[in-house]
Amino acid sequence: MASSDFWQKLSATISLPSEREGNLAGTPVRGARRAVTLWMVLDAITILGASILATLYERHTGPLAGMRGFWHGTLIHGRSMSILLALLCGFTLVLIVVSRRLMLYAPVRISGILHEQSLSFQACFTAALFLTGTLYLLHLNDIPRKIVLLTVVVVACALNLRRLIYRLMLYRRFERGVGTRNVLIVGTGPEAHALRHHIESIRHLGYAFKGFIDLPGPAHRFSTSSAETVGTLDTLFQNARKHFVDEIFFTTPCERDVVQGVLDQARTHGVDLRVVPDMYDGLAWNSPIEYIGQFPTIPLHCGHVPELGLLFKRTFDIVFSTLVLVLLAPLLIVIAVAIKLDSPGPVFYRSERIGKKGVVFRCTKFRTMVPDAEKRRADVMHMNERDGVLFKISNDPRITKLGRFLRKYSLDELPQFLNVLKGDMSVVGPRPPIASEVKEYKLSHLRRLDVTPGITGLWQVQGRQDPSFASYVSLDVTYIDNWSVWLDFKIIVKTIGVVFAGTGT
Numbered sequence: 450m451a452s453s454d455f456w457q458k459l460s461a462t463i464s465l466p467s468e469r470e471g472n473l474a475g476t477p478v479r480g481a482r483r484a485v486t487l488w489m490v491l492d493a494i495t496i497l498g499a500s501i502l503a504t505l506y507e508r509h510t511g512p513l514a515g516m517r518g519f520w521h522g523t524l525i526h527g528r529s530m531s532i533l534l535a536l537l538c539g540f541t542l543v544l545i546v547v548s549r550r551l552m553l554y555a556p557v558r559i560s561g562i563l564h565e566q567s568l569s570f571q572a573c574f575t576a577a578l579f580l581t582g583t584l585y586l587l588h589l590n591d592i593p594r595k596i597v598l599l600t601v602v603v604v605a606c607a608l609n610l611r612r613l614i615y616r617l618m619l620y621r622r623f624e625r626g627v628g629t630r631n632v633l634i635v636g637t638g639p640e641a642h643a644l645r646h647h648i649e650s651i652r653h654l655g656y657a658f659k660g661f662i663d664l665p666g667p668a669h670r671f672s673t674s675s676a677e678t679v680g681t682l683d684t685l686f687q688n689a690r691k692h693f694v695d696e697i698f699f700t701t702p703c704e705r706d707v708v709q710g711v712l713d714q715a716r717t718h719g720v721d722l723r724v725v726p727d728m729y730d731g732l733a734w735n736s737p738i739e740y741i742g743q744f745p746t747i748p749l750h751c752g753h754v755p756e757l758g759l760l761f762k763r764t765f766d767i768v769f770s771t772l773v774l775v776l777l778a779p780l781l782i783v784i785a786v787a788i789k790l791d792s793p794g795p796v797f798y799r800s801e802r803i804g805k806k807g808v809v810f811r812c813t814k815f816r817t818m819v820p821d822a823e824k825r826r827a828d829v830m831h832m833n834e835r836d837g838v839l840f841k842i843s844n845d846p847r848i849t850k851l852g853r854f855l856r857k858y859s860l861d862e863l864p865q866f867l868n869v870l871k872g873d874m875s876v877v878g879p880r881p882p883i884a885s886e887v888k889e890y891k892l893s894h895l896r897r898l899d900v901t902p903g904i905t906g907l908w909q910v911q912g913r914q915d916p917s918f919a920s921y922v923s924l925d926v927t928y929i930d931n932w933s934v935w936l937d938f939k940i941i942v943k944t945i946g947v948v949f950a951g952t953g954t
Contacts, residue, residue: 485554487757489545492608496541499603503596532589539583544576544604553612562616566609573605620653626808627872629655630721631694633685635662635711636701637678644700659692664701685711686718690892693806693899698746699724761934766876770866781863784815784855791851794820797864802881805901810873812881815861817852818845859948865904877937878903879925897925900932910943 548554551568580601584592622628632648634641641661648656660679680688689697697720699708708724715722723746774781785796798816801809819825825847832842848856855861868874874881881902907924928936 484757485549487760488554489549491611492545492548493541495607495611496537496544496600496604499607500537500600503599503603506599536580536583536589536592540576540580543579544572547572547575562613565612565616569609569612570605573601573608577601619655622872623653623655626657629657630696631657631659631692631806632696632698633659633662633679633689633692633694635682635685635697635699635703636664637661638701640700641698644698656696659694660688662688662697664703682707682711686714686720687892689718689720690895693895694720696721696723758932758934762875762937763872765934765937766869769876770869773863773866774870777863780860784860784863787851788816792819792849800883802883802902803887803898804873804881805898807887807898808873809884810868810871810881812874813864813867815855815864817849817855817861818847819849822847862904869904873901875901875903877905877928877940879906879928880908894922896929897922900929905940905944907940910940910947 548569551572553565553568553572577597580597581594583589584594584597619628634645645658645661648654649658661677662685663678663681665681679692685697688694697711697715699711699722712722788794788796795816798814798818799811800814802812804810829842829845829847832845852861865874866876869876878901879897882897887898907928908921911924928940
């Protein structure tokens with residue numbers, strides 16, 4: 450469930466410091482190169498697989514016999530492995546180069562499905578012309594043209610099918626509000642409203658409009674409600690922080706120095722910045738024009754997104770969660786039966802939590818308290834052992850006898866692996882807060898919501914002895930700033946030790 454009225458009301462209550470703490474500038478070039486490299490490797494693997502399938506099909510042979518014939522030069526009339534590999538590598542290289550020139554490795558939202566499919570066929574056709582031309586010039590008439598044609602057809606179909614499946618999966622996530630990019634539009638003129646209508650009407654672009662930024666002067670104004678205008682240029686990046694903005698669009702002309710100043714701050718804050726072509730005034734010379742649907746924009750800055758690492762993290766979350774739920778299924782059933790026998794009430798406890806970028810979702814746990822625990826919360830507030838916005842009582846009278854055991858060994862958290870499978874949570878990350886906690890956050894505390902929340906994290910393995918909210922936030926920010934796949938593995942290993950030690954409360 451996407452964030453709604455609650456989040457809009459919440460943003461108005463947050464106290465704003467004069468400056469955002471920390472520097473979130475990343476390494477965009479490195480991140481972009483990793484993503485492009487990933488897609489290139491996938492293309493190369495697809496071509497290799499297609500060529501193997503085409504050859505085995507045409508030769509009417511099995512994989513093992515085909516491999517022996519390929520290695521010994523007897524698969525295709527004595528052609529050696531070197532010449533066949535050279536042709537395959539040349540075809541792969543040309544296809545990758547042409548694909549990159551056609552922007553097929555650009556973000557999915559830049560082009561539509563049909564346009565991407567046509568460009569993919571164009572890249573395959575160009576690479577096929579190179580391959581057939583090479584065969585003709587080198588007089589390699591003994592290599593069956595049927596294998597060549599079949600390879601090209603399979604490659605074209607496989608690449609388009611893979612890109613189509615990936616795109617449809619992204620579209621499905623966008624419809625659920627997952628993976629979308631929050632945007633602010635600078636200006637309130639007709640161009641700004643046209644862009645807002647464009648990104649809201651074409652949902653598969655993956656953008657979520659968060660508000661207009663007002664500029665002084667009647668030339669920049671249009672009919673805009675006060676609720677849609679979230680601030681001015683002076684508070685641009687404070688509003689960007691509050692609304693978890695990923696990109697800022699300039700849709701109205703400004704002085705060059707103004708745009709340059711915003712660009713410098715965008716680099717510091719790690720926010721992408723785009724302008725419409727009519728107003729860049731030399732700031733984006735030699736920069737490519739990228740289309741957001743039918744809207745031309747010029748990217749002035751693109752922040753770092755570790756796509757390869759995030760893809761691995763999501764894959765690991767799915768595999769790990771599936772294994773845990775399958776292997777521990779008998780234990781889950783036993784716990785569910787024990788809860789029903791221990792006290793009246795439901796087996797599961799579901800509560801609304803705040804996830805990445807303020808998205809609200811329902812977090813599932815085994816019930817460890819009496820059914821009316823929420824109604825009795827005010828009666829035990831004076832027993833709170835944490836400072837700041839946190840609430841925790843070691844000997845909470847609302848906890849059932851079985852619930853105390855489940856909490857001691859963190860067994861009540863096991864159903865949250867279902868949230869991980871859905872994509873609302875990750876195995877490792879900051880714990881998802883409740884709405885009442887987030888309402889008390891300062892601007893700097895919202896850093897915790899920049900990433901997907903997790904079942905375990907740095908605080909769970911390092912900060913249990915320090916109940917302060919400052920330590921809680923500090924460890925979460927440390928995790929975000931220093932995230933790596935290896936760090937996740939170390940936290941998981943330490944978590945296993947913490948669970949068996951029974952230090953949960």
